[in-house]
Amino acid sequence: MVYLRVAILGAGAIGSLIGAKLVQAGFDVLLHARGEHGAWLAASGLEVSGIESAEITADQWTVTLDEIEIGDNFRQCCDLAIITSKANNTRELSHVAKYISKGAILTLQNGLGNLEILSSIVGAKRSFAGTTTHAVTRLGPGKIDWRHFGEIQLTSNNPFFEVFEKAKLNPKKYDDINSILWLKLLYNVAINPLSAIIGRPNGALLSDPLRSECLSIFFEAVQVARYEGIMLPENHELETNLLDLISNTSENICSMLQDVKRGNITEIEMLSGEVVRRGEIHGIPTPKNALLLTQVQALQI
Incomplete structure (x- = not known):
């Protein structure tokens, strides 16, 4: 199944990489970011170096900024949402995901307890958890370096598997x-x-x-x-x-x-x-x- 629009919430280094790969795979991508990096993504796009070199221009995706209130036109505008922020932002971005996405929501974060927080806000049926071993470093605003090609680890029933597969991000299925x-x-x-x-x-x-x-x-x-x-x-x-x-x-x-x-x-x-x-x-x-x-x-x- 191909989803028309996927939101990446908390688009730092790993979130920016996922957003770029989804754009390359033909998905309509919305990034939610903050600070100078977020402003750069909105105004100039993204440069990717390292394992793969790529450039995403600002007109290839939509960017909303944490510092600016999300408008009514973004309500339920996405088919899926992926939270890639630091774990201390999980609760805030779970509320953003509930507002923006009409479908499943994935927490792709470090630490424990993120799925429980997400489920408490959007409900267990829409909540999924995973993690990734891809290593990405942010070199500066709008610039990331992909330093290690890893995998995205998901449960066997995770609806995001085909999305990551199409984006060539090496998803793997696990039972536990x-x-x-x-x-x-x-x-x-x-x-x-x-x-x-x-x-x-x-x-x-x-x-x-x-x-x-x-x-x-x-x-x-x-x-x-x-x-x-x-x-x-x-x-x-x-x-x-x-x-x-x-x-x-x-x-x-x-x-x-x-x-x-x-x-x-x-x-x-x-x-x-x-x-x-x-x-x-x-x-x-x-x-x-x-x-x-x-x-x-x-x-x-």
Whole structure:
């Protein structure tokens, strides 16, 4: 099935890439963005470099800006909506999605709890969750660099699969989305906070003492996930996958480091904060994730 109009809500680096690929695939795309990047998308379009070079002109999509109230003419104007923002904006953009979309809504975000927030606002029948391993860095307003070709991970009944397939974004179907979301969180808590604190690309974590610290943080969070009944590979496989991921994205500047450099609020509460919160519920100590939570919060002041 081909949908005429798809909204991308929270069009930062990954959202801009998805929007560009959907435009190339023939979809009518609406982006909802903010700040200088959003203004640039509206006025001049987007330049994509890295794995694929492309240019989307401003007249190839429609852009609404967070700073300007969305008009009545946008009510129920989209067939589908995809939320790609930072997790701290989920509630706000779920309301935007409810206003703009008349169909299914996908949260394609980091962290835990996004689907629950979305479902509480638009209803469970219209709400879907997924995640992505594509790595994208915003170089400046209207410019992104696609640094790692990954996949978009969805449940088998997800109505967005054909959309991403047509856009050549490598969607994959999984039976247990909770395990996929948890696995993405585990990788994020091991990589993003440390990279943000030291101010270096992912590859810096491959050398000790950072390598050992990264693994300690990772397996502290794994313990919480296993207690919650999340099905995960054996620890030796998890370690290999984590180190392979860091190696494959060694030049990538993670989104949390990008946020710190720009003075933006990070997703630390939905990542390390969720590990700490759930650990406290289950009586599992998480001192390393608690320390990361405090340190990254301090960087945001």
